[in-house]
Amino acid sequence: MGRKLDPTNKVKRGPGKKAKKQQGAETELTKFITDGEYCALYINYLQSGNLDQKMSQPLLPIERAAKKEKKLKETLALESDDDEEDEEDDSEEEGDEEEKSDADLDEEDTVQTNIDEMDKFRLPGAEETSKEGVLPLDLKTIHQRIKDNVDVLCNFSTKREEGKERTEYLSLLKKDLCTYYSYNNFLIEKLIDLFPLSELVDFLEANEIQRPVTIRTNTLKTRRRDLAQALINRGVNLDPLGKWSKVGLVIYDSSVPIGATPEYLAGQYMLQGASSFLPVMALSPQEGELVLDMSSAPGGKTTYIAQLMRNTGMIVANDANAERLKSVVGNIHRLGVTNTVICNYDGRQFPKVMGGFDRVLLDAPCSGTGVIAKDPAVKTSKDEADILRSAHLQKELILSAIDSVNAESPSGGYLVYCTCSIMVEENEWVVDYALKKRNVKLVPTGLDFGKEGFTRFKERRFHPSLRLSRRFYPHSHNMDGFFIAKLKKFSNVIPTAPAGKEASEATVVADSSQEKPSEGDKTKKTIPSKVSGSKEHAQPNGTAARKTANIKSKGKKDLSTGPKKAKVAKMDGEAVKEAEVKKPTAKIAEGTKASKADRKEGSRFETKQGKKTTNPMKTKNRMGKNKFNKLKYMLQKQDRK
Amino acid sequence: MRPLTDEETKAMFEKLSKYIGENIKLLVDRPDGSYCFRLHNDRVYYMSEKILKLATNISRDKLVSVGTCFGKFTKTKKFRLHITALDYLAPYAKFKVWVKPGAEQSFLYGNHVLKSGLGRITENTMQYQGVVVYSMADVPLGFGVAAKSTQECRRVDPMSIVVFHQADVGEFIRNEDTLT
Numbered sequence: 001m002g003r004k005l006d007p008t009n010k011v012k013r014g015p016g017k018k019a020k021k022q023q024g025a026e027t028e029l030t031k032f033i034t035d036g037e038y039c040a041l042y043i044n045y046l047q048s049g050n051l052d053q054k055m056s057q058p059l060l061p062i063e064r065a066a067k068k069e070k071k072l073k074e075t076l077a078l079e080s081d082d083d084e085e086d087e088e089d090d091s092e093e094e095g096d097e098e099e100k101s102d103a104d105l106d107e108e109d110t111v112q113t114n115i116d117e118m119d120k121f122r123l124p125g126a127e128e129t130s131k132e133g134v135l136p137l138d139l140k141t142i143h144q145r146i147k148d149n150v151d152v153l154c155n156f157s158t159k160r161e162e163g164k165e166r167t168e169y170l171s172l173l174k175k176d177l178c179t180y181y182s183y184n185n186f187l188i189e190k191l192i193d194l195f196p197l198s199e200l201v202d203f204l205e206a207n208e209i210q211r212p213v214t215i216r217t218n219t220l221k222t223r224r225r226d227l228a229q230a231l232i233n234r235g236v237n238l239d240p241l242g243k244w245s246k247v248g249l250v251i252y253d254s255s256v257p258i259g260a261t262p263e264y265l266a267g268q269y270m271l272q273g274a275s276s277f278l279p280v281m282a283l284s285p286q287e288g289e290l291v292l293d294m295s296s297a298p299g300g301k302t303t304y305i306a307q308l309m310r311n312t313g314m315i316v317a318n319d320a321n322a323e324r325l326k327s328v329v330g331n332i333h334r335l336g337v338t339n340t341v342i343c344n345y346d347g348r349q350f351p352k353v354m355g356g357f358d359r360v361l362l363d364a365p366c367s368g369t370g371v372i373a374k375d376p377a378v379k380t381s382k383d384e385a386d387i388l389r390s391a392h393l394q395k396e397l398i399l400s401a402i403d404s405v406n407a408e409s410p411s412g413g414y415l416v417y418c419t420c421s422i423m424v425e426e427n428e429w430v431v432d433y434a435l436k437k438r439n440v441k442l443v444p445t446g447l448d449f450g451k452e453g454f455t456r457f458k459e460r461r462f463h464p465s466l467r468l469s470r471r472f473y474p475h476s477h478n479m480d481g482f483f484i485a486k487l488k489k490f491s492n493v494i495p496t497a498p499a500g501k502e503a504s505e506a507t508v509v510a511d512s513s514q515e516k517p518s519e520g521d522k523t524k525k526t527i528p529s530k531v532s533g534s535k536e537h538a539q540p541n542g543t544a545a546r547k548t549a550n551i552k553s554k555g556k557k558d559l560s561t562g563p564k565k566a567k568v569a570k571m572d573g574e575a576v577k578e579a580e581v582k583k584p585t586a587k588i589a590e591g592t593k594a595s596k597a598d599r600k601e602g603s604r605f606e607t608k609q610g611k612k613t614t615n616p617m618k619t620k621n622r623m624g625k626n627k628f629n630k631l632k633y634m635l636q637k638q639d640r641k
Numbered sequence: 642m643r644p645l646t647d648e649e650t651k652a653m654f655e656k657l658s659k660y661i662g663e664n665i666k667l668l669v670d671r672p673d674g675s676y677c678f679r680l681h682n683d684r685v686y687y688m689s690e691k692i693l694k695l696a697t698n699i700s701r702d703k704l705v706s707v708g709t710c711f712g713k714f715t716k717t718k719k720f721r722l723h724i725t726a727l728d729y730l731a732p733y734a735k736f737k738v739w740v741k742p743g744a745e746q747s748f749l750y751g752n753h754v755l756k757s758g759l760g761r762i763t764e765n766t767m768q769y770q771g772v773v774v775y776s777m778a779d780v781p782l783g784f785g786v787a788a789k790s791t792q793e794c795r796r797v798d799p800m801s802i803v804v805f806h807q808a809d810v811g812e813f814i815r816n817e818d819t820l821t
Binding site: 230259260262263265266267268290314316322325326327328329330332333334336338339340341342343344345353354 | 695704778780810820
């Protein structure tokens, strides 16, 4: 069958034999070698590393004794072949065997020494590290060294070696983690920042194992109990997912392909990761509402929304990728969802298409650092630019998602933002940005587990209410890494928007111009002089806008935003022009000279920047001048407080 | 997206009536609001008026699907039902065929139903009557055309075809790309 994601394979692989194989030879080996031996091997390695000349002489006879084990080892090595580069030199192999036999001979002793040596974990010297470059280390040693290193770093004051800096330990740890788990340097550094060291190893280990296969019952067609019975009759071993879900089932193993049973084809269930349930549960759509799923492919969350709404109301399922929309069409029809419109827009343009949604789900495209178990390519393929690029896109998307929500909706006005990434740049940062730019506030997600979002991370400080967002990790929740934030829109007015729109634009320009010189961008060097004027102009428009600019300029800004912005400007160029055509007429009606000047400034920058998405709300909620002044005054007063 | 022309409506209703007979009017006059058929990209969609209004916001080239797809018009202006219409055919079907568990898989892979796999069949089914195929657990699996009348079915040898395959739910996976 021409299915890209063949769940059948996965099921078999899941918790069975193959999964174990996938964990790599190193974990396989641990089963054969107990912990004590491990340490012994490690110590022996250290000794042999230092005094290999002396050691190798008397050990040659033992080699003969170890011949028997060689065969056993070879069989092990066969398994380890696929994962690791074992270009072990002869000398090292000899050493290994010797170590093994040694370990076998006097286990009692090694346990003893093991305890002694544990405390004495020390950093390898310069000469050793240089040797490592030539002779590839075996992975057990590295694994042990990681363990010891983490142990020392956790109790640094007591276990440290005199005269060694924390950074030395850390850099060794980083190097070891990179080799052992085959990540690139950038990602490891990010992860070290993100997790306490004790958790870090758990996280990396969890990424080597597949998450359990979970399915969601389609309550439009069947009940969970009936489905479970039907599947058990087909020889599937399953269990309810957990207390928090009434529709989820975990598949342990199955004699039939779980993605091709007649029940699946008849639409009684959907293959869906446990983490994908959560955003929809947080969204909690009500019957009869108008809901937007901004990036819907492959339709798992969309169908869950429909199921919670019992096929009433309306759902708009959007995705930017036409190819992926085919799976949405298939899944929606298979599961018997009838209240859905499927369309293929760029999410950033959505407010122009339609607005007034009661609830919006934004499952933003991301770097996928939460789903490394699914796609190990992430380990090495991502770098700073990738993260920031997706963060930039996410910021655009979240604003347009917010603009699509109708704050006055009697039952809703909610937005759920989620990503399958665990990077702060793609999560808290994006939500924080939205909090500053729009009239939204964070509300509890309604999920009673998960970790709180960060309110501070390294040099960044986020809004304290980001505590209400939720993070999920593979090692602590046994589901994909995930981030969920639920926002409530409390006003349809875009802050500093109708008349103050130019102002905010100007600050954006000012902001970028402050950074541009430092980036050495030559194209925009002419701007600052203009900007200073426009900035002054903008000043009376309230301090809020300027504040955001300041904060933003403090935070690190990516290099990629520059060119990207220009691109977006081009894309939105037409729309912007359109908006401008509208604007003059409105402005003239207001009949103020100041606003005319405003417009001039605005249009000059708009053609360059074009960043703002035009919003149908804007025209609807246009304020009279008096009202605006009043609001402005109020805002200023608030700011002073 | 546009309403169907008279010819198109006729072609489609003729085809639908082979499976659900006069129950067609239950599709058009529903107690829970008015529903209608619309043509988009040669495909016929069935939706409520509310969703229809919503869908008018979306430009034609960006619209992928609305409501439920019933089928498509071929280049020769014949109407062909898709498996996606099964949700509406199954509850109203006049003639049904149940296949044995062993033959389920074969049918879901696109094969005809043989006498050996036939579990039950509605009485008085005529030859070439449109039928909806169910599993023994009453899960609709697809639809087809009866190759033999009920009477003949009793007599024929086990390897002869009793239902010609037209569509089955396996197509959700096999023909995912061409559903819409």
